[in-house]
Amino acid sequence: MTEKQTEKNKQVEFEEKHREQMKIVALFGTIEFDPDYDYKKQRQLDRTIFPQEEK
Numbered sequence: 001m002t003e004k005q006t007e008k009n010k011q012v013e014f015e016e017k018h019r020e021q022m023k024i025v026a027l028f029g030t031i032e033f034d035p036d037y038d039y040k041k042q043r044q045l046d047r048t049i050f051p052q053e054e055k
Helices: 001-028 039-049
Strands: none
Touching: none
């Protein structure tokens, strides 16, 4: 791969990543969250359903 092709690939990857980031930014303020959701409780439930193997 030539240096020019490498630079073109980097630019394309950068632009793709930037487009994805802009989609995420556009979602800010548009998603409603459940104020009663307890993430800590959910984590505890996940551990009982899917216990971690001890090393």
